[in-house]
Amino acid sequence: MKRELRKWVAVLLMPLLLLTTLGVAPAYADSPLGIHVDGAILIDADSGKILYEENADTPLGIASMSKMMTEYLLFEAIEEGNITWDQEYKVNDYTYAVSQDRRLSNVPLRRDGTYNIRELYEALAIYSANAATIAIAETIAGTETEFLKLMNAKAEELGLKDYKFVNTTGLNNSDLQGMHPKGTGPDDENVMPAKSVAKLAYHLLHDYPEVLETTKINTKVFREGTTDRTVMKNWNFMLPGFVYQYEGVDGLKTGTTNFAGHCFTGTATRDGKRIIAVVMNAVDAKGVGSYEARFDATRALFDYGFSQFSEVEFVPAGHQFDKQKELDVVKGKEKQVSIEVKEPIRMMVKTSEKDLYVPELTIDESKLKDGALQAPIKKDTVVGHVKLVKTEGTDYGFIDDTNPGAEVVTKDAVEKAGWFSLMMGAIGDFFAGIWNGATGFVKGLFK
Incomplete structure (x- = not known):
């Protein structure tokens, strides 16, 4: 009887308990640095020493941080003479259609327009322009599909792990209006662990440090003096003059999609020392993602790196x-x-x-x-x-x-x-061997 009574009490109380829990935001436990991220890492940009990591080996969405690989391959193509900065790109149906989607980060490209690689690169690095990124990929490899092969080959060469590239931009393929690269799914998105993202940034800065000359620009006008004039404000709000400015920040790449959340690969320098921080799917204490959350998490990593670490000469x-x-x-x-x-x-x-x-x-x-x-x-x-x-x-x-x-x-x-010296040495070694053998034999007789 008592057991039956307890069962019915539990059944009656269950709806009430459920009602009391509805609408309550998940509680995010503080990490050692008090940040709320799915993954994070902090490294010394010079030596590559890892100063801090948090779930850094789990593959996660990287969104527009993917564009660091496009930048690497662009600089490499320029260096090898395969393309030039003043080379012209002619807009096609694909890049035109993507550029007209104002929900995405873009500079508008005219259907019949031509644009040089330098202005497309600036749109990529400053404004994270997606159609401009595709245009660069097509210029280097012919098609975005072929460019993916270069991305994967370079990722393997650099030693990245657990990466998946399905496009050059970091968008979800569903945003590419049915023209996503062949062999990829319509809802696929680029993924990589925080450690691999940091490794990509590390190699980009080591091999092509000139990228910082562009990523440090907080505002630039695309197609100044034309009806296509577009003010490009850098999405890196930690740059000087922006709301979350942080001393010494001059790069590197933000990323935001519904799948990846709010991500950022940031780099800053103080007193001659440069560090790189990566945060992935940053949220606040209530679990809400935002620009502020990703820059707050990055600030915490930067503060930790610059205040707690120093360069020491050991040898x-x-x-x-x-x-x-x-x-x-x-x-x-x-x-x-x-x-x-x-x-x-x-x-x-x-x-x-x-x-x-x-x-x-x-x-x-x-x-x-x-x-x-x-x-x-x-x-x-x-x-x-x-x-x-x-x-x-x-x-x-x-x-x-x-x-x-x-x-x-x-x-x-x-x-x-x-x-002569070699011969005498060989003779000496020969007789030394005989002597050692003989003395060993004699000693053995008296054991």
């Missing part, structure tokens, strides 16, 4: 390790050669943890034969590497996980010994 150039100052040499005029660290080893680390890092030497065994180098040996021959190892606590490593560390090289050159 000076020319440093020699006490336990391994030399390597043996065979067939050389010298029996040994000194080795040293070629360049100083500096790294951006949390200031309070700098004493936790120790340099660790690794000799490249593939350079040795029976534990020795073979003459002739040139000065500055790379014989190993040094990495900084954290003795306790979490170390996030580097964004470029193929980086072997600082080079260790030979301090001097060693010439190959002449034939």
Whole structure:
């Protein structure tokens, strides 16, 4: 009887409990930095050292941050002479139709118009113009479909992981009016983990730092002096003069779609140090995404990086390790050669943890034969590497996980010994071997 009564009480109370929970926004637990994102990462732009990460390996929507790959391939094509900045692009039905969709970020392109690559690039980098991005892709590869092949090949070359490119812009394919690239779905969208986004930005800034000359422009007019005049305000509101301005910000790329949420790859420099931050699907404490949420999250990452980290020189150039100052040499005029660290080893680390890092030497065994180098040996021959190892606590490593560390090289050159010296050495080794064998035999008799 009591069991039945409890069951009916539960049934009667259930609707009331449901009513009390309707309309309540999800509670977002604070991350260590108090940001609300699906993924985030902060790196030192010079060394690629990861300073902080949060769910950075999960593939997520990247929206217009995809355009960083288009920028990379554009600069590469310019560098290789495949296209030029003043090269003209003639608008086709696809780019015209996309450019007329004012729901999207666009500069209007005339159906019969021609535009040079530089102005299309500026529209891409400043205003995130989608049709202009497609136009650049078509100029480089002929079609957006063919350009996707270049994007995927470059992603593999750069070591990006878990990426999927379905278009050049980062839009949902449904926004491309049925003209999305062949082989992709009508509702597909580009995805990538925060770590891969940061790695793409890292390589873009290292290989083509001139991109910042454009991404730092907060406002520019497209087609000044014509009826197509369009004021392009940069979507990066952390630039100087904007509402969320942050000292030192000069790039890099925002991204927003319903699928991806509010995303941003930002970079800033202070006191000669540059950092890169990526936030994906940033929301406020109530779970609401907005421009403010993504820039607040980025600000928190920047503040953390600039206030808590500093560059420390752990090993000076020319440093020699006490336990391994030399390597043996065979067939050389010298029996040994000194080795040293070629360049100083500096790294951006949390200031309070700098004493936790120790340099660790690794000799490249593939350079040795029976534990020795073979003459002739040139000065500055790379014989190993040094990495900084954290003795306790979490170390996030580097964004470029193929980086072997600082080079260790030979301090001097060693010439190959002449034939007479080599012959005498061989004879000496022969008789030494006989002597060692004989003494070993005699010792064995008295055991």
